[in-house]
Amino acid sequence: MEDKKSSHLIVRRILAWLAGLWQSLGVPLLAVLLALLIGAIILQISGASPVDAYSALFKGAFGSSKNLGRTLEKATPLIFSGLAVAFAFKAGLFNIGAQGQLLFGALASAFIGFAVKGLPPYIHIPLALFGGAAAGALYAAIPGALKTYTGAHEVITTIMLNYIAINITDYFADGPLKDTSPGNIVARTPAILDSAKIPSIQSIPIGFVLAILIAVGVWWLLWRTTIGFEIRTVGLNPSAARYAGMRVAFTVILTMVLSGFLAGMGGAIETQGVVGRYQPGFNTGLGFDGITIALLGKTHPLGVIPAALLVGAMKAGASQMQFSAGVAKEITDVIQALMLFFVAADMIVRWIFRIRSASEEKVILSGWAQGK
Amino acid sequence: MAENETLALEIRHVTKRFPGVLANDDVNFDLRRGEIHALLGENGAGKTTLMNIVYGLYSPDEGEFLINGKKVEIKGPHDAINYGIGMVHQHFMLVPVFTVTENMILGSEVTSGPSLDLNRARREIIELSEAHGLDVDPDALVEDIPVGVQQRVEILKALYRKARVLVLDEPTAVLTPQEAEDLFQVMHQLTDKGVSIIFITHKLKEVLNVADRITVMRRGRVVGHTTPKESTQSDLASMMVGRDVILQVEKGAAKPRNVVLEIAGLTVEDERSIASVKDVSLQVRSGEVLGIAGVQGNGQTELVEALTGLRAARGEVQLDGQKLPFENPRFGTEHGLAHIPEDRHKHGLVLPYSLADNLVLCTYYQKPFASNLQRNDRAVDRNAVELIERFDVRSPSQYVTAGTLSGGNQQKVIVARELSRPISLLVANQPTRGLDVGSIEYIHNEIISMRDLGVAVLLVSAELDEIMALSDRIAVMYRGEIVTVVDAGQATREKLGLWMAGLHPGNA
Numbered sequence: 082m083e084d085k086k087s088s089h090l091i092v093r094r095i096l097a098w099l100a101g102l103w104q105s106l107g108v109p110l111l112a113v114l115l116a117l118l119i120g121a122i123i124l125q126i127s128g129a130s131p132v133d134a135y136s137a138l139f140k141g142a143f144g145s146s147k148n149l150g151r152t153l154e155k156a157t158p159l160i161f162s163g164l165a166v167a168f169a170f171k172a173g174l175f176n177i178g179a180q181g182q183l184l185f186g187a188l189a190s191a192f193i194g195f196a197v198k199g200l201p202p203y204i205h206i207p208l209a210l211f212g213g214a215a216a217g218a219l220y221a222a223i224p225g226a227l228k229t230y231t232g233a234h235e236v237i238t239t240i241m242l243n244y245i246a247i248n249i250t251d252y253f254a255d256g257p258l259k260d261t262s263p264g265n266i267v268a269r270t271p272a273i274l275d276s277a278k279i280p281s282i283q284s285i286p287i288g289f290v291l292a293i294l295i296a297v298g299v300w301w302l303l304w305r306t307t308i309g310f311e312i313r314t315v316g317l318n319p320s321a322a323r324y325a326g327m328r329v330a331f332t333v334i335l336t337m338v339l340s341g342f343l344a345g346m347g348g349a350i351e352t353q354g355v356v357g358r359y360q361p362g363f364n365t366g367l368g369f370d371g372i373t374i375a376l377l378g379k380t381h382p383l384g385v386i387p388a389a390l391l392v393g394a395m396k397a398g399a400s401q402m403q404f405s406a407g408v409a410k411e412i413t414d415v416i417q418a419l420m421l422f423f424v425a426a427d428m429i430v431r432w433i434f435r436i437r438s439a440s441e442e443k444v445i446l447s448g449w450a451q452g453k
Numbered sequence: 454m455a456e457n458e459t460l461a462l463e464i465r466h467v468t469k470r471f472p473g474v475l476a477n478d479d480v481n482f483d484l485r486r487g488e489i490h491a492l493l494g495e496n497g498a499g500k501t502t503l504m505n506i507v508y509g510l511y512s513p514d515e516g517e518f519l520i521n522g523k524k525v526e527i528k529g530p531h532d533a534i535n536y537g538i539g540m541v542h543q544h545f546m547l548v549p550v551f552t553v554t555e556n557m558i559l560g561s562e563v564t565s566g567p568s569l570d571l572n573r574a575r576r577e578i579i580e581l582s583e584a585h586g587l588d589v590d591p592d593a594l595v596e597d598i599p600v601g602v603q604q605r606v607e608i609l610k611a612l613y614r615k616a617r618v619l620v621l622d623e624p625t626a627v628l629t630p631q632e633a634e635d636l637f638q639v640m641h642q643l644t645d646k647g648v649s650i651i652f653i654t655h656k657l658k659e660v661l662n663v664a665d666r667i668t669v670m671r672r673g674r675v676v677g678h679t680t681p682k683e684s685t686q687s688d689l690a691s692m693m694v695g696r697d698v699i700l701q702v703e704k705g706a707a708k709p710r711n712v713v714l715e716i717a718g719l720t721v722e723d724e725r726s727i728a729s730v731k732d733v734s735l736q737v738r739s740g741e742v743l744g745i746a747g748v749q750g751n752g753q754t755e756l757v758e759a760l761t762g763l764r765a766a767r768g769e770v771q772l773d774g775q776k777l778p779f780e781n782p783r784f785g786t787e788h789g790l791a792h793i794p795e796d797r798h799k800h801g802l803v804l805p806y807s808l809a810d811n812l813v814l815c816t817y818y819q820k821p822f823a824s825n826l827q828r829n830d831r832a833v834d835r836n837a838v839e840l841i842e843r844f845d846v847r848s849p850s851q852y853v854t855a856g857t858l859s860g861g862n863q864q865k866v867i868v869a870r871e872l873s874r875p876i877s878l879l880v881a882n883q884p885t886r887g888l889d890v891g892s893i894e895y896i897h898n899e900i901i902s903m904r905d906l907g908v909a910v911l912l913v914s915a916e917l918d919e920i921m922a923l924s925d926r927i928a929v930m931y932r933g934e935i936v937t938v939v940d941a942g943q944a945t946r947e948k949l950g951l952w953m954a955g956l957h958p959g960n961a
């Protein structure tokens with residue numbers, strides 16, 4: 082009797098858990114599916130075979146261990162920028178500035194990578210890495226401080242700071258830090274020393290492993306520490322955070338700084354693991370993709386990983402698709418944009434697939450309460 | 454058949470389950486044309502859920518509805534409005550930065566061509582408000598008008614959409630006694646015109662005064678019907694709670710000792726340097742309850758927020774002989790101050806958090822809930838299980854979010870959190886607002902036993918009954934100043950009423 086009851090309970094728990102999982106993963110999964118479907122229609126209309134194109138895309142991303150390695154390599158900075166956006170989101174902040182923070186991270190790590198000489202790799206690699214992360218953190222402190230001390234909204238300030246970052250990093254790459262080796266005419270820094278390069282082990286980039294570890298660390302920080310509790314409380318209800326004695330202003334700045342730290346580290350890994358120097362144009366869009374990835378991953382630090390892998394795979398497989406199916410690479414940008422559109426407008430997905438949202442049942446909270 | 458024709462609304466066999474909760478269990482309810490039908494029940498009984506179902510916000514698992522004897526399907530609020538059902542929620546649904554007119558037509562906009570015809574809407578609203586004696590300024594911004602008037606806007610909004618059945622979910626919880634009287638008049642005028650009203654409240658006096666019939670719910674079921682003629686307050690109370698409730702607070706004489714809270718020359722000014730609290734000085738001793746009586750909006754909220762660190766102020770405040778800094782809520786928490794805030798959704802709770810997290814909202818960083826920045830979930834959980842049990846919070850588990858609890862149970866979570874740590878001063882602002890009689894009895898007893906343990910209690914309440922039942926001394930606040938402080942024994946309802954209206958005790 083007891084036994085039957087308890088096994089019944091376990092079944093119900095599992096069902097409830099699955100329902101919860103569907104609640105949180107249903108929309109992103111369906112959004113991806115819808116985006117691929119519309120992409121297929123576009124391919125069909127433009128005279129290409131969607132099956133050929135998608136299979137080439139898949140082969141290009143996962144077909145060989147070398148291709149897989151490239152996918153992981155592409156996904157690595159995306160995990161960081163996705164984490165940066167998702168993390169800030171937890172404190173109710175929309176960090177559009179991951180791009181700018183990432184640029185500063187990439188530049189700073191390149192500088193440490195070529196200018197600091199005579200260090201062994203086990204010091205030089207982390208030094209450049211954390212130098213890049215610190216540059217991103219400092220740059221993100223600006224919008225954090227502007228928000229707390231002047232009330233300027235971070236969406237506006239980070240967008241503007243992105244432009245400033247592009248111009249400043251361009252200036253350094255074409256001015257004081259320009260590669261002066263004979264014959265170079267393009268704007269770029271000198272190559273970093275071998276001692277600062279992040280290697281791959283059997284086509285698995287070490288940077289990717291690091292990204293996974295950091296994602297787990299972010300999850301731990303948010304849900305297992307008091308700082309994370311403060312960040313989430315400030316994001317969900319700043320008035321209650323104040324009532325509870327939390328330092329709201331400090332928390333906002335801290336969150337921005339940590340968010341910038343993540344973005345900056347993404348830039349550093351790109352410099353040290355892939356590009357090998359700072360060169361304008363090589364990091365374009367990585368920070369902005371972070372917004373798509375954070376939303377696709379439901380702004381959860383662990384959800385960011387599959388989301389980044391998906392986008393990374395599309396980037397890695399795009400050239401193969403172009404080459405063997407004769408389809409313009411840009412179709413992957415279209416698909417990515419459609420994914421963002423569908424997750425952001427999740428009402429549309431819910432409506433198409435008739436999914437009830439969890440919040441729908443909670444529109445009206447019982448209990449008197451006055452907003453003001 | 455003849456009787457059927459007089460039913461404005463009939464609810465048959467409605468059942469609604471939420472994860473872990475049977476919120477409505479085979480509920481039947483009928484509403485006659487032109488009557489005021491009170492729906493009573495303890496916190497979490499399922500009243501709001503039932504009304505949300507009628508209004509199409511939730512879909513029932515089972516059950517059907519008849520309107521004027523005809524079966525109808527209600528799939529969403531849109532259908533409900535079409536069938537002439539209007540609802541004023543526990544939590545108003547107005548847009549603060551819109552004018553009254555704009556709010557009123559939201560969702561049923563009057564247009565001429567592609568543009569809004571605000572002028573016509575405005576005229577219609579003026580006509581409507583005159584016809585029903587509901588005085589409002591159609592051009593005022595909603596954020597600028599008092600709660601009582603906002604509620605009128607909600608009612609007008611329902612009437613504007615031609616409501617014949619009006620649901621009022623705890624409309625008086627946030628009203629001053631005068632505003633409540635005005636509301637009852639409006640309700641009677643409406644029923645005279647054939648509108649039928651479902652009236653939810655926890656105030657038994659009001660039920661006996663205004664209702665034609667009464668239906669009582671408990672734990673999702675209808676447990677009885679009665680009328681004001683056949684019953685008394687204590688009948689209703691025991692019907693709701695399922696046991697006898699002692700409506701009178703039993704307490705011995707206070708034994709005040711040392712001064713715990715010393716307020717000297719406290720002034721609170723807003724951004725435009727208009728003072729809402731003017732040079733207030735008060736003392737609260739260990740082992741006594743000081744009640745602050747006053748019509749809402751006379752500076753009580755600001756006084757409490759200044760004391761609890763939520764608002765900047767000038768003056769001297771001492772807690773247990775130590776200077777209490779302003780704008781530092783944590784200092785209070787760490788020096789024995791507990792605060793039951795007035796607005797539970799704004800300050801008291803993080804609605805998307807679990808009960809367990811809400812129960813450590815102020816002490817999350819202390820041992821045993823955390824050590825060295827790392828949270829200890831086991832301790833947080835254990836604390837929640839214990840408090841839910843001790844304070845009888847009705848909830849399927851400690852993991853559900855605070856937002857899914859009924860209003861009264863949300864309040865119990867806050868009370869449990871604040872009274873469960875060692876304290877020397879309790880500042881309670883409207884501690885029983887929205888609670889059922891059983892829970893009020895419980896919280897009143899808790900406050901008195903805190904007092905008897907030597908806690909100093911500063912109680913703010915808009916309910917004169919509550920002030921008189923709990924206080925040992927009563928301070929009357931009017932326009933930001935303390936008019937007088939008297940021993941509770943010397944205060945009568947009449948005297949307090951006069952002082953609250955600003956009459957100086959010297960002249961009374």
Ligand SMILES: Nc1ncnc2c1ncn2[C@@H]1O[C@H](COP(=O)(O)OP(=O)(O)OP(=O)(O)O)[C@@H](O)[C@H]1O
Pocket residue numbers: 442443447448471472474475476494495496497498499500501502503847848857858859860861862887
């Ligand atoms: N959206 C929801 N999700 C889960 N449970 C819910 C939800 N809404 C209500 N409940 C549960 O249903 C029960 C009935 O709640 P309801 O709000 O109807 O009570 P009520 O009678 O209005 O109480 P009160 O007088 O405190 O407002 C409660 O146990 C509550 O926790």
Ligand SMILES: [Mg+2]
Pocket residue numbers: 447448500501502543622859860
């Ligand atoms: Mg309710």
